[in-house]
Every structure is written in structure tokens, then in C-alpha cells.
Amino acid sequence: MKLIRRVLLAAALLVAALVIFLFGSIFVDGLLSGGRLDAVANIRIPNASGPEIRAYLAKPTTPGPHPAVIMIHEFWGLNEDIRQKADLLAESGYVVVAPDMFRGSSTGWVPRAIYQVVTTPVEQINADAGAVFDWLAAQPEVQADRIAIVGFCFGGRTAMQFSLQQPRLAGTVIFYGSPVTDAERLRALPGPVLGIFGGADDSIPLEEVRAFEAGLEQAGVPHTIRIYDGQPHAFVSSVEAIRAGGAPGRAWAELLRFLEETLKHGAPGERPVSPVIANDPLSWNYLLRLAWLHAVAGHSH
Numbered sequence: 558m559k560l561i562r563r564v565l566l567a568a569a570l571l572v573a574a575l576v577i578f579l580f581g582s583i584f585v586d587g588l589l590s591g592g593r594l595d596a597v598a599n600i601r602i603p604n605a606s607g608p609e610i611r612a613y614l615a616k617p618t619t620p621g622p623h624p625a626v627i628m629i630h631e632f633w634g635l636n637e638d639i640r641q642k643a644d645l646l647a648e649s650g651y652v653v654v655a656p657d658m659f660r661g662s663s664t665g666w667v668p669r670a671i672y673q674v675v676t677t678p679v680e681q682i683n684a685d686a687g688a689v690f691d692w693l694a695a696q697p698e699v700q701a702d703r704i705a706i707v708g709f710c711f712g713g714r715t716a717m718q719f720s721l722q723q724p725r726l727a728g729t730v731i732f733y734g735s736p737v738t739d740a741e742r743l744r745a746l747p748g749p750v751l752g753i754f755g756g757a758d759d760s761i762p763l764e765e766v767r768a769f770e771a772g773l774e775q776a777g778v779p780h781t782i783r784i785y786d787g788q789p790h791a792f793v794s795s796v797e798a799i800r801a802g803g804a805p806g807r808a809w810a811e812l813l814r815f816l817e818e819t820l821k822h823g824a825p826g827e828r829p830v831s832p833v834i835a836n837d838p839l840s841w842n843y844l845l846r847l848a849w850l851h852a853v854a855g856h857s858h
Contacts, residue, residue, distance in 0.1 A: 621698035629712030633661030755788035
């Protein structure tokens with residue numbers, strides 16, 4: 558009996574130590590997050606619902622006006638990887654704005670990444686995205702009726718939910734984000750959809766991707782869903798990976814084709830829709846799968 562008590566006490570102390578370490582590390586990492594944004598953000602966007610939104614803005618070198626893209630980061634927050642992707646997309650003739658959706662927080666530490674998601678209200682995220690859209694549409698170098706939204710992981714989910722309530726968007730691109738599958742809600746999407754998913758992504762089951770595709774079909778939303786066999790979550794990991802070719806390069810080429818057809822050649826405003834408010838938080842099941850993939854399985858954005 559004494560041995561059992563000692564084992565239980567040791568286990569309890571170990572759990573307590575892990576909890577203290579986990580929350581302590583989140584706090585310490587949070588103290589460092591502001592400097593990370595200083596290295597990336599280059600503009601501040603007015604925001605009626607809260608503080609100014611820090612963002613990275615990339616522009617083409619050719620004269621405008623240009624079609625534009627809102628690029629939403631992963632659960633890490635706005636970082637150098639997203640800045641480089643924004644620059645790469647701007648080379649193809651788009652004004653790209655990549656906003657900070659966590660109001661000052663960016664990280665490379667998985668526990669803090671999850672903390673950022675669960676402590677940032679979806680209503681706040683959608684309101685900030687609305688401020689970014691309004692600012693972008695008002696810029697003289699932007700074609701206001703030719704703005705799309707692109708998101709990666711957490712950003713893919715954010716892009717989808719914001720699109721459901723912003724009828725002026727011309728298109729939506731989701732890179733391995735947890736999708737909405739209800740056809741009745743998907744009818745609110747104002748333009749075509751491109752979905753990029755990995756066939757070996759353990760965070761988003763293929764059945765869910767197929768349900769998303771079926772929902773778009775039932776809702777009458779023009780769409781292209783691509784599943785890259787054998788690819789894990791976040792396989793479009795960096796600009797270096799894109800330029801190296803393979804699945805990341807093909808996925809980026811798919812994005813460019815979609816934007817070319819939707820923003821440069823498509824007729825804007827073809828889908829009259831009734832917006833729906835989409836403030837659904839990410840499920841804990843999905844977040845825990847992401848934690849496993851990034852912290853244990855070794856995947857990274």
C-alpha cells in the first residue's frame with residue numbers, strides 16, 4: 558500500500574510539474590511574441606472593433622490597379638514564412654496583405670500556438686478580417702471587386718468562415734484547413750472555392766474532405782478540390798519547398814491558376830448570396846491532432 562501511495566504521489570508531482578512547465582513556457586513565449594511581429598509587419602490597418610491590425614503588405618512592381626489577396630497565417634501567427642509567401646504571390650501580379658489575426662502574438666512553440674487559437678474569439682477574428690477587407694478594397698491600387706482570401710491551416714478555416722459572411726469576396730482558397738461541410742451554410746459562399754489537402758494529413762480525415770466537396774456540389778458553389786496523395790499536413794511548407802517543385806510546387810501552381818481564372822479573367826459578382834455568421838471555434842479534437850502532428854510527428858509549417 559505504501560508503495561502504491563508513493564507511485565501515485567510521484568505521478569501527481571510529475572503531472573503538476575508538467576502543467577507548471579507548460580503554462581510557464583506559454584507565458585514566457587508570449588513575452589517574446591511582439592518582437593517577432595516587429596520583424597515581419599510593415600503596415601498598420603485601422604480597425605473600428607479594436608486596436609490597429611498589424612500586417613505585412615506586398616505589392617507587384619508593375620502599375621495598378623491590381624487584383625488582391627488577403628493571406629491568413631497558420632496557428633503560429635504572422636511570421637517570416639507567410640511574409641515570403643506573400644512576396645512570392647505578389648510577383649504574379651497581386652496586392653497581398655497578410656494580417657496578424659492574434660493581435661500581437663506570434664510563436665514557434667506548439668503549446669502557445671494552440672493557446673493563441675483557443676483564447677482568440679472567432680468573432681474578433683472575423684471582425685478584424687472585415688477591417689482588413691474594407692481597408693484593402695479602399696486602396697487605389699486595388700481592384701475592389703477582385704479580392705480573394707487564401708488561408709493555411711488555421712488560416713484556411715478562418716478564410717472559409719470569413720467568406721461565408723463577406724459577399725464581396727471574389728474567391729476562397731483553403732490550404733488544409735478544417736472545412737465547413739454543411740451545404741446550407743456553404744450556399745453563402747460568394748465565389749468559387751479551391752481546396753488543397755494532403756492525402757496523408759492525419760488532422761483532416763479524407764472523409765471530411767469528401768464531405769466538404771459534396772457540400773459544395775450540393776450548394777451549387779463552383780469548386781476545385783485537390784488531394785495530394787501521400788502528403789502530410791502543411792506540406793506547402795515554405796517558398797523553398799514551392800520552388801523545389803514536387804507536391805508543394807504543384808499546389809502553388811494550382812493556386813496561381815485559380816487566382817488567374819477567378820480574379821484576372823473571371824466575371825466578379827456572379828453569385829448573389831445571403832451571408833451567414835460563422836463563428837464556430839476549432840474543435841479540441843482537431844487542435845489536439847495538430848499538436849500531435851507538430852510536436853510529436855515532426856511536421857512543421
